Amino acid sequence: MSPARPQRVCVLGATGSVGVNTLDVIERHPDRFELVAISGHRNIERLAQQTRAFQPRWVVVPDDEARHQLQDLLGPVTTDILVGEAALAEVAASPDVDVVMAAIVGSAGLTSSLAAARAGKRLLLANKESLVVAGDLLMRAVAESGAQLLPIDSEHNAIFQCLPAEHRRQGVASVLLTASGGPFLHTPAAQLARVTPAQAVAHPNWSMGAKISVDSASLMNKGLELIEACWLFGLTPADVEVVVHPESIIHSMVRYLDGSVIAQLGTPDMRTPIAYGLGYPERITSGSAPLAFDPTLKLTFDQPDRQRFPCLRLAEEAIAAGGTLPTVLNAANEVSVAAFLDERLGFTDLARINEQTMDRLGTMAVSSVEQLLEVDHRARQVATTVIKEMSA
Known part of the structure; x- marks a missing residue:
C-alpha cells in the first residue's frame, strides 16, 4: 500500500555508490518518494546529471568553487544550490524532509546525521563513521527526539x-x-x-x-x-x-x-x-x-x-576501551587510507599508523560533539606526523 503522499527524501552523499543506488530505488517508485535534496562532494558532473533528472529543491556542495562549477553545468534552474557543512545539517533537519539517507563517507557525515536525528527524521544510516565517532551522542539524540534509525x-x-x-x-x-x-x-x-x-x-x-x-x-x-x-x-x-x-x-x-x-x-x-x-x-x-x-x-x-x-x-x-578511542582510530584510519591510495605508504603500514596514533592519544570520556571534533582533528595531525616519521 502506497503512502498517502510521497515521502520527501534527502540523500546526503548522492554521488557515491550508496547514493547512486538510493536514487535508483527512488526512481522505481515515483508514487512513493519525492527527492527534495541531494549533496555531493567533488563529482560535480554526476551531481549535475542527478539534479537535471530529479529536480530537487536543494543541492548542497562543499564550497563556492563547486557551486560555480555546478551552476555552469546546469544553467538556469529552480534548484537552490547551498554550500558547506551547515547547509547539510540545515536540509537534513528541514521540516520539508521526511527521510534522510546519510551516505557521506567518513566523519564528514557526523554533523548532518546528528541534525537529522535531533529533528526526529527517519534516518537511513549508511555512514557508519557517525556511530563510530559519536555513537553515544547519536543514539541519545535518536531516543530523545523519537527519530527512527534504520541501518543501511x-x-x-x-x-x-x-x-x-x-x-x-x-x-x-x-x-x-x-x-x-x-x-x-x-x-x-x-x-x-x-x-x-x-x-x-x-x-x-x-x-x-x-x-x-x-x-x-x-x-x-x-x-x-x-x-x-x-x-x-x-x-x-x-x-x-x-x-x-x-x-x-x-x-x-x-x-x-x-x-x-x-x-x-x-x-x-x-x-x-x-x-x-x-x-x-x-x-x-x-x-x-x-x-x-x-x-x-x-x-x-x-x-x-x-x-x-x-x-x-x-x-x-577501541570499542572495549570506549570513550574517544574509536574517534581516534577512525580519524587515523581515514588519514592512513588516503596516504595509501596516494601511494605514500604500504598496505601493511595502515595498521601501524592506526595503532601508533591510538597509543599516543589514548582515550578520554566523551563530553560533547565539539570535543569529538577536536579529538578527530588532533588524531589526524598525529597520524600525519606518524606517516612522516615512517617515511623519513
Missing part, C-alpha cells in the same frame, strides 16, 4: 531484519557479523606489504568507493562495523562474532539462546538494504537480482586472521 550497511540491515521485532534483545545469544575477507583473503602475509591500491580497491563481490574498498581489504571495515553494531543493538564486543564468508550471500546472522540461527540472505546488491530502509515496514522492489538456489550456490565460512589483518583487532580494542 548490508550487515547491520541484515541483523535488524533477523532480530525479534518487538523486543530487540529477547532470547539473543550473539550476532554474527559476516565479512567477505576482501581481495587479500588468501594472500600470504609476506606479500601484503607489496599490494597496490588498484589491487586493494578490486573487491571480489561489491562495487564500492575507494576508501571503503581499502577498509574491506584490511578488515578495518569489519572493525568499524563491529563498533557500529555495538551502538545500534546495545551489544558488547563479546556479543559479536565476526565470521568470514567469502561469497557475501549471507549478510549477517543472529544466534539465539535455544540454538537457532536466523540469517538474512541475498545477492550482494546495496539496493536491497536501501529498499528495505526506504519502504520499512513494507517490502518494496529494489531492482536487485533474485538469489538463485542452484548447484552453483556455495556458502563457506572461516575465522578472521587477526595476525594478518590487525585492523580488526584494533577496532575491538
Whole structure:
C-alpha cells in the first residue's frame, strides 16, 4: 500500500555508490518518494546529471568553487544550490524532509546525521563513521527526539531484519557479523606489504568507493562495523562474532539462546538494504537480482586472521576501551587510507599508523560533539606526523 503522499527524501552523499543506488530505488517508485535534496562532494558532473533528472529543491556542495562549477553545468534552474557543512545539517533537519539517507563517507557525515536525528527524521544510516565517532551522542539524540534509525550497511540491515521485532534483545545469544575477507583473503602475509591500491580497491563481490574498498581489504571495515553494531543493538564486543564468508550471500546472522540461527540472505546488491530502509515496514522492489538456489550456490565460512589483518583487532580494542578511542582510530584510519591510495605508504603500514596514533592519544570520556571534533582533528595531525616519521 502506497503512502498517502510521497515521502520527501534527502540523500546526503548522492554521488557515491550508496547514493547512486538510493536514487535508483527512488526512481522505481515515483508514487512513493519525492527527492527534495541531494549533496555531493567533488563529482560535480554526476551531481549535475542527478539534479537535471530529479529536480530537487536543494543541492548542497562543499564550497563556492563547486557551486560555480555546478551552476555552469546546469544553467538556469529552480534548484537552490547551498554550500558547506551547515547547509547539510540545515536540509537534513528541514521540516520539508521526511527521510534522510546519510551516505557521506567518513566523519564528514557526523554533523548532518546528528541534525537529522535531533529533528526526529527517519534516518537511513549508511555512514557508519557517525556511530563510530559519536555513537553515544547519536543514539541519545535518536531516543530523545523519537527519530527512527534504520541501518543501511548490508550487515547491520541484515541483523535488524533477523532480530525479534518487538523486543530487540529477547532470547539473543550473539550476532554474527559476516565479512567477505576482501581481495587479500588468501594472500600470504609476506606479500601484503607489496599490494597496490588498484589491487586493494578490486573487491571480489561489491562495487564500492575507494576508501571503503581499502577498509574491506584490511578488515578495518569489519572493525568499524563491529563498533557500529555495538551502538545500534546495545551489544558488547563479546556479543559479536565476526565470521568470514567469502561469497557475501549471507549478510549477517543472529544466534539465539535455544540454538537457532536466523540469517538474512541475498545477492550482494546495496539496493536491497536501501529498499528495505526506504519502504520499512513494507517490502518494496529494489531492482536487485533474485538469489538463485542452484548447484552453483556455495556458502563457506572461516575465522578472521587477526595476525594478518590487525585492523580488526584494533577496532575491538577501541570499542572495549570506549570513550574517544574509536574517534581516534577512525580519524587515523581515514588519514592512513588516503596516504595509501596516494601511494605514500604500504598496505601493511595502515595498521601501524592506526595503532601508533591510538597509543599516543589514548582515550578520554566523551563530553560533547565539539570535543569529538577536536579529538578527530588532533588524531589526524598525529597520524600525519606518524606517516612522516615512517617515511623519513
